[in-house]
Amino acid sequence: MQLRITGLTASAIGAGLFAPGLAHAQTLDISVTIPRLTVAEYHRPYVAIWLEQEGAAPKTLAVWYDDDMKANEGTKWLRDVRQWWRASGRAMKFPAAGVSGATKAPGTHKLSLKPQLGPGNYTLVVEAAREVGGRELVRLPFSLPKGGTTRAAGSSELGAVALTVKR
Amino acid sequence: MKLRNTLIAAAAIAIAIPATVQAHRQWMLPSMTVVSGEGEDVWVTVDAAVSNDLFYFEHQPLRADVSVLLPDGSPGEVKNKAQGRYRTTFDVQISQRGTYKICYATDGVIGSYKLNGEEKRLPRGTTTANLAQAIPAGATDVRTSESSNRNEIFVTAGEPSNTVFKPTGKGIELVPVTHPNDLVMGEDATLQFLLDGKPAAGLPVTVIPGGIRYRDQLRQQDLKTGADGKVTIKWSDPGMTWINVTTPRPAGETEGPPAPGTRRASYVTTVEVMAP
Numbered sequence: 001m002q003l004r005i006t007g008l009t010a011s012a013i014g015a016g017l018f019a020p021g022l023a024h025a026q027t028l029d030i031s032v033t034i035p036r037l038t039v040a041e042y043h044r045p046y047v048a049i050w051l052e053q054e055g056a057a058p059k060t061l062a063v064w065y066d067d068d069m070k071a072n073e074g075t076k077w078l079r080d081v082r083q084w085w086r087a088s089g090r091a092m093k094f095p096a097a098g099v100s101g102a103t104k105a106p107g108t109h110k111l112s113l114k115p116q117l118g119p120g121n122y123t124l125v126v127e128a129a130r131e132v133g134g135r136e137l138v139r140l141p142f143s144l145p146k147g148g149t150t151r152a153a154g155s156s157e158l159g160a161v162a163l164t165v166k167r
Numbered sequence: 168m169k170l171r172n173t174l175i176a177a178a179a180i181a182i183a184i185p186a187t188v189q190a191h192r193q194w195m196l197p198s199m200t201v202v203s204g205e206g207e208d209v210w211v212t213v214d215a216a217v218s219n220d221l222f223y224f225e226h227q228p229l230r231a232d233v234s235v236l237l238p239d240g241s242p243g244e245v246k247n248k249a250q251g252r253y254r255t256t257f258d259v260q261i262s263q264r265g266t267y268k269i270c271y272a273t274d275g276v277i278g279s280y281k282l283n284g285e286e287k288r289l290p291r292g293t294t295t296a297n298l299a300q301a302i303p304a305g306a307t308d309v310r311t312s313e314s315s316n317r318n319e320i321f322v323t324a325g326e327p328s329n330t331v332f333k334p335t336g337k338g339i340e341l342v343p344v345t346h347p348n349d350l351v352m353g354e355d356a357t358l359q360f361l362l363d364g365k366p367a368a369g370l371p372v373t374v375i376p377g378g379i380r381y382r383d384q385l386r387q388q389d390l391k392t393g394a395d396g397k398v399t400i401k402w403s404d405p406g407m408t409w410i411n412v413t414t415p416r417p418a419g420e421t422e423g424p425p426a427p428g429t430r431r432a433s434y435v436t437t438v439e440v441m442a443p
Contacts, residue, residue: 071206079203082441086201086351090326094205 010161021053026144027166028113030061032126035158043131044103045157046077048084052123058087061113061124063100080129083137088124108160119144128157178206191226193217193281193435194409195233195269196377198356199347200439202261202324203210213269216254220379221409222437224253231271231318232333233257233363236331238265245269246424265328266348270319272338276301277431278311315339318435323348334366339412344397350440352405359397360412362432373411376404376440403443 034045047064063084064094066074076096094100121143129135136157140150142165149164195215202209214222215229235243248257259269276293279286280302293301295313301310314381315338321331327346334340339348345356360367373390392398392412402408412434 002425061178071208073204073206073208075206076204079199079201083203083443085203086349089203090201090323 004085025114027105027148028061028115028124029166030080030113030124031108031110031160031162033108033153033161034104034128035104035157035159037133041132041135042097043055043103043133045128045130045133046081046103047126047128048081048089049111049126050084050088051117052087053117053120058125059115060084060088060092060099062111063089063094063096063153064103065094065100067095067100067102077129079132080131080135081127082129082135084125084127086094114143115146124150124163126158126161127150130157133157168357169256183327190235191217192221192375192411193229193318194209194222194437195318196222196322196407196437197230197269197322197439199366199443200320200322201324204261204324207262209324210258211267212258213320214254214256218253221375222377222407224251226253228253228255230255231273233269233271234354235259236268238263238328238330240330240333242280243267259322261322264325265405266321266323266346268321268331270317271382272315272317272319272335274313274315274337275313277312278309279308279316280306281308282306307442312429312431314431316433321347327400331361334359334361334364338363338432339367339370339388339414340364341434344398347436347438350402350438352440352443355391355399355401356398357397358410359395360392360434361396362414362430366394367392367412368394368411369415370396371415372400373409374400375409375411376402377407377409377437378404384411402440405440408436408438409435410438 030049034112048060049062050058050060052058065078078089124140124142125137127137134157136159137155138152138154138161140152140163141165142150145167147165147167149162151162153160169352195213202211216224217227217229233245233403235245237243237397244262245258247259259267274294276289276295276298278289282305289301316387317338327348329343332341332343340361342359342361344359350356360370365393372390372392374390380384386403390398390400414430415433
């Protein structure tokens with residue numbers, strides 16, 4: 001994608017950009033709420049957060065799973081985050097540096113990321129799958145270079161999810 | 168003694184006859200087909216049986232020599248194999264990333280001859296190698312047909328790979344257009360079938376979702392491969408799904424010895440259609 005940018009377009013938008021061209025370092029402030037559930041057996045959900053862009057390979061931003069089990073056993077249930085597994089997870093190895101982290105308790109969790117992204121239409125996807133529980137996925141479409149805030153909410157395994165794009 | 172022989176013959180029939188000919192369906196059912204896990208203790212377990220309903224154990228265990236092909240193309244191992252009254256079970260350890268094939272294939276010759284005016288069937292277990300010995304001197308009206316039967320399932324750890332789909336050139340084989348471990352409700356899947364290594368046109372393809380016992384309609388799809396051996400399947404249900412491909416019988420032929428030179432082959436697989 002970025003490699004296809006010609007010298008002409010690069011100069012047209014100004015020569016001051018760093019290689020390879022149109023990518024900007026914008027900040028994605030992501031907020032994910034894991035609901036508190038009244039169930040007999042509760043386990044913190046596995047959560048995957050990734051970016052989709054038409055024509056490009058999806059990019060995993062964060063995966064929260066049981067990353068501290070002996071012999072990496074917590075990876076066994078990554079497949080249950082099934083849309084993410086198919087989109088991106090199955091091509092990855094775990095633990096994945098800068099991406100994997102421990103499961104999170106109920107509450108609102110914030111992360112701030114600075115991925116290099118060119119202009120275009122994107123979707124931030126957040127998917128949660130809970131052991132002996134359900135699965136839910138929330139999609140937040142956004143465009144670059146436009147900034148702004150997008151909000152969505154799950155109804156079972158995810159609470160409010162918000163994305164703010166800052167340039 | 169006679170009863171015993173009948174039982175043995177019945178067991179042999181269970182794996183030796185194309186699936187559409189027999190009243191029952193043969194199947195292997197993996198505990199899962201999409202596997203994550205980088206530990207050293209990741210396994211898939213498989214149930215294998217011959218039954219009417221999919222996928223319930225109610226008739227015979229599958230009696231077959233099952234083999235495993237690892238993602239890198241080398242042979243793997245079947246472990247903890249046990250045969251119960253209604254099903255066979257075994258485990259396969261997942262130690263590599265990519266697609267595994269769990270398979271059994273049988274080749275045989277079926278047919279008949281006449282000896283002293285009496286028609287005789289070729290015995291079970293006849294192959295091209297021992298065909299000459301199976302036909303006694305003085306036999307006339309020899310009619311034989313080669314029969315190849317294959318039952319295989321696929322399991323993928325990490326990303327799907329294609330090494331295990333390298334055709335052997337014998338019987339009916341599956342070539343993925345859509346990978347059989349990358350199936351999702353709402354997305355049509357295209358599979359290609361080869362017969363003896365060549366695209367098999369006009370083969371009937373039967374697709375039946377599991378869970379038959381708890382519904383009134385079978386929801387069977389009767390499809391046919393195109394000129395290129397390809398068939399496109401629109402899934403009716405998520406879950407484990409049985410697919411059977413069999414060479415068609417000539418019109419009017421019901422049972423009995425096949426026409427001379429007829430090629431018979433059948434193929435069975437179980438695929439998992441994921442929920443979206």
